[in-house]
Amino acid sequence: MASFSFIHTADIHLDSPLRGLEGMEGPAVERIRTATRKAFAGLVTEALEREVDFVVIAGDLYDGDWRDYRTGLFFVAQMGRLAGAGIPVYVLYGNHDAESRITRRLTLPDNVKVFSAKKPETFVLEDIGAALHGQGYHTRDVTENLAASYPDPVPGAFNIGVLHTGMGGMGGHENYAPCAVAELVARGYDYWALGHVHQGSVVHERPHIVFPGNIQGRHIRETGPKGGYLITVADNEITSFEPLRTDVVRWEILRVNVEGCERMSDAAERVRGQIEEAINSRADGRMLACRIELGGAAAIHESLLVSGEHILADARAVAHGFGEEAAWIERVVVSTEPLRGEDADAGEIPGDLHDILGAAAADTDLHKLLRADLGDMISKLPADLRNSVDDAVLSAALGADYSALAEHAREYLSALLKARKD
Numbered sequence: 001m002a003s004f005s006f007i008h009t010a011d012i013h014l015d016s017p018l019r020g021l022e023g024m025e026g027p028a029v030e031r032i033r034t035a036t037r038k039a040f041a042g043l044v045t046e047a048l049e050r051e052v053d054f055v056v057i058a059g060d061l062y063d064g065d066w067r068d069y070r071t072g073l074f075f076v077a078q079m080g081r082l083a084g085a086g087i088p089v090y091v092l093y094g095n096h097d098a099e100s101r102i103t104r105r106l107t108l109p110d111n112v113k114v115f116s117a118k119k120p121e122t123f124v125l126e127d128i129g130a131a132l133h134g135q136g137y138h139t140r141d142v143t144e145n146l147a148a149s150y151p152d153p154v155p156g157a158f159n160i161g162v163l164h165t166g167m168g169g170m171g172g173h174e175n176y177a178p179c180a181v182a183e184l185v186a187r188g189y190d191y192w193a194l195g196h197v198h199q200g201s202v203v204h205e206r207p208h209i210v211f212p213g214n215i216q217g218r219h220i221r222e223t224g225p226k227g228g229y230l231i232t233v234a235d236n237e238i239t240s241f242e243p244l245r246t247d248v249v250r251w252e253i254l255r256v257n258v259e260g261c262e263r264m265s266d267a268a269e270r271v272r273g274q275i276e277e278a279i280n281s282r283a284d285g286r287m288l289a290c291r292i293e294l295g296g297a298a299a300i301h302e303s304l305l306v307s308g309e310h311i312l313a314d315a316r317a318v319a320h321g322f323g324e325e326a327a328w329i330e331r332v333v334v335s336t337e338p339l340r341g342e343d344a345d346a347g348e349i350p351g352d353l354h355d356i357l358g359a360a361a362a363d364t365d366l367h368k369l370l371r372a373d374l375g376d377m378i379s380k381l382p383a384d385l386r387n388s389v390d391d392a393v394l395s396a397a398l399g400a401d402y403s404a405l406a407e408h409a410r411e412y413l414s415a416l417l418k419a420r421k422d
């Protein structure tokens with residue numbers, strides 16, 4: 001019986017710069033900084049231990065042009081580990097590592113084969129009866145349907161299509177090299193090793209059409225377990241399809257309801273409980289990188305609004321209580337509400353100011369002023385930055401919702417005045 005196994009991975013984004021860690025230090029931050037490398041080395045270790053027949057990397061091995069040669073040398077060193085065991089690696093470049101974007105080059109070990117970016121290329125592995133078809137990206141913006149010109153399957157072989165694609169525009173990813181599921185199914189291959197969409201998903205089975213997702217979450221929008229797949233094939237049938245978890249840092253959003261909390265220390269205690277629960281039930285021994293979202297109606301709403309720096313520092317202090325590299329807090333988002341039936345402004349804001357602020361939300365002249373001051377600046381922000389805002393106040397500003405913005409300002413001012421009085 002002809003049997004073999006391979007690993008399918010994609011979107012490694014080696015040495016991807018991690019936003020928001022500037023000026024931060026400590027073992028947890030260092031762990032995050034080196035996470036893409038550690039995850040990739042872990043994947044190579046899996047390939048060696050499982051004695052796979054080959055490894056497929058379906059695009060975005062790199063995050064863009066290397067800052068220096070260390071990124072390339074790290075990759076080559078990992079490939080050298082596989083070369084030592086006689087394991088070949090098939091690499092296809094995607095939008096992030098398109099030929100035109102990577103200006104530095106290094107000699108790759110013989111076991112690494114790179115798909116052509118000019119036309120579809122096929123590698124046939126005679127000894128195990130597998131054929132791999134693929135075409136890499138020459139430039140970043142590949143808008144044509146690459147899959148349409150992939151060749152017919154090699155008769156009698158287990159055929160694998162390797163493709164970096166946005167398919168039909170999934171999950172907020174740029175729709176590069178678009179194609180349809182039905183079209184891939186009709187191609188007659190046995191497995192489509194896709195890349196580009198960072199949230200892993202099995203799009204179709206028999207034939208398998210698979211986005212493995214990235215091997216390591218890089219920020220709070222890449223939450224949950226990450227890794228590749230180990231596929232075993234016998235007589236041209238997939239006999240096992242197993243997820244490999246390679247992430248060394250696991251991103252999570254922890255929603256903490258602070259309803260009923262009378263003091264800030266009550267909220268801290270609830271945060272502690274949520275972190276503990278996440279470490280025990282969802283981190284699988286990885287370091288947890290989390291965002292805390294405080295919600296619910298509570299008497300401490302105003303105190304939370306005006307003491308952002310303290311809340312973040314205290315959440316980090318709580319996390320340190322679980323050990324140096326157990327959990328790290330990315331941010332604390334305050335989405336709480338004042339207790340119902342209570343006029344948040346009552347007695348806090350002097351009469352005139354109260355009236356002015358109350359009317360601000362509906363003041364069209366004020367909106368015009370805000371638009372003049374903010375609109376131009378906002379329109380100059382890069383699209384990915386604009387799309388990644390998760391703060392209510394910033395969202396209102398970006399969405400030109402000036403009445404919501406005025407409302408946030410009124411609430412904040414009221415909380416500040418109240419805090420001063422207390």
Ligand SMILES: [Mn+2]
Binds near residue numbers: 060094095164195196
């Ligand atoms: Mn990509």
